[in-house]
Amino acid sequence: MLETRELTKVYNENVLAVNKLNLTVEDGEIYVVLGANGAGKSTTISMLLNFIEPTSGTALVGDIEIPKFPLEAKKHLAYVSENVELYRNFTARQNLSFFAKLGGRKKVSNAELDETLGRVGLAEEAFTRRVKTFSKGMRQRLGIAIAIMKDAQAVLLDEPTSGLDPKGGADFLNLLRQLKEEGKAIFMSTHDIFRAKEVADRIGILVQGNLERELTREEIQRENLEELYLNYVAGYEPEEEASE
């Protein structure tokens, strides 16, 4: 389970990036946070990964308080970033092996690596190819493979579908569903309303650091999400997120 309690981040003492954010992501649930650029999505993920210190409030993975015990908390967190570049001179297998060991795996066999790479839909010939020859979609798949390999309790995804073609996006959502079925708590930030609607169990709409609305699965199906989202963000000038 992933939880934030009054989580707040203020940059330079006057730029409010996230304001008293309270949300919970249960195990086996996909929580999607929607928001324009500068809404505070990436700042939230950065605080969940302890890349930045919250100004106030806290976040938990299971019962571990992330700001107090970041190293312990990170054992239970996996992360997929918006633009997974990875190590360009490494092959897919070498990248996966490297990050698996960083994630705490002592020994990983080639068979296990290949199985995970196959599971995320990478062709066998790509296992031993250098990542610099990969398309963005292939790199995103590899990013998911890294998260799967870590076998963490919660998975954080920062705009993972941006730039993916429709097929790549659909495959990616299938992988998320698999992770959900394994009981992972999945927290994904995006501004892709359609994919959010397709995969989310709950959606939170973040506007200028405030969680303006939370929708359940039923509400997502029932309401016109696009219109709702545009209504919330209307009137606010999009701006760059401070940490993006």
Add this chain to the structure above:
Amino acid sequence: MVWHIAKRELYDNLNSLRFALAAALLLGLMLTNAVVHLREHPERVRQYQKGVSEYQNQLTSHAENSLYDLAQEGPGNLYKKLSDLRFCAEGGETFLSEYADGGYNRWSTDTLKSFWLLAYPTATPNRKNVRPIVTKVDWGFIIGYVLSLVALLFTFDSISGERERGTLRLTLANSIPRHTVLIGKFLGALISISIPFTLSILINLLVISTSSNVHLGTEAWGRLGIIFFIAILYTCLFLALGLLVSARVQRSAVSLVVLLLVWVVLVVFMPSTLASIAGGSPSSSPTLDFWERSEILHDELSNEYDSHRYKEPEDSLKGMQMDGEYVIKDAEQQEQLHAERLNQRVEQVIRARSITRLSPVTIVQHLLESFAGTGFERHLQFLENVQTYAREFRVFIDDTDRADPDSLHIFGVPAGMSKKPVNPEAVPLFEDTLNLSKDFNTATTELLLLLLFVVVLVSGAYLAFVRVEV
């Protein structure tokens, strides 16, 4: 985990163009160094052996004539022993004299001749050339200039590049302390540089050891080991600098530009500017020219001698004593003058070297000179050996004269000293030696200073990295 990260860095570096270029450059320079050394060293050895042989022949010839001849002529030119490791650090040897003059005679009359004194050729040490010498492709140049640049090229994007690619976020999303990542990166870069550096050194030594003129004994290998350690320590300094700047800036291109500027300031600008400032500082040398002072002193003594000497008969004992006192005092005064001039120059060079120590490249060059047995510190050791030998030589003359019952024991006068020939084998010979423990003592301050630089920069890199926003 440190090793896991270091291995990745190493693998990445080994597959990079910069690694290939660094390896080719280091290998090319080390081979050049070896070839130049093999071309120049035999001639230096020949010159040294010729000088030593002349010194020994003169000493034998004077000893076989009489004790007076030996005492009046002195030991002759005393040559500085050649260092087998000159290829490591040329150390401005061109500007330092290869010998001390231990047979410097200035005047003679019908009955008297000036006694020998210890003089130091005017280029010893050359006060106009206190700058580090960089034109020679020695190890000092390769380590001081090339290796430091290579270290920066291996680290300028270590952190900023990973941040640009997003791999830093992915790495730090795991349960790994930041210092572990930093140490891993540091070690990875250090090993990546050490591989081509060590290989090029080994090839250099292999080529050099093929020459029959170079004899690398146990101590020389020990010194080479110390030099290698200093090179690694110096590389660590620039690796830490590279990591520090890479952590502080957002983009690798900016990091590279900043580091190149810092490198130019630390390695090129600072040594030359500081040396110019130090070289231009007020000199403590007397306003009167050395030779004028020498002449005045001699004239004063000569006038005093003349004013008293005419009162005594030429062959009287008292007259002979006055002659001896005059000759010996003249030699003492002149030697004192030479020693004073030497000390003034030494002080000036020491002052200049203290100021240039602010630059790490100068520190490393001083250290390499110390352990290669070349350069200024080595020259001071040579001068100390020369002065010790001069004392021994004079004691020998004194003892030998006292052992002759027929001698009047009046030094400085032919009739007052022993006329018997001296066994040449009994005359003490000058032997210039290098002393590793002395080298360590003289290099301690600079070693500590280099270590301090490394500690400060490593701490700076750590503080910058733990605060970096990913």
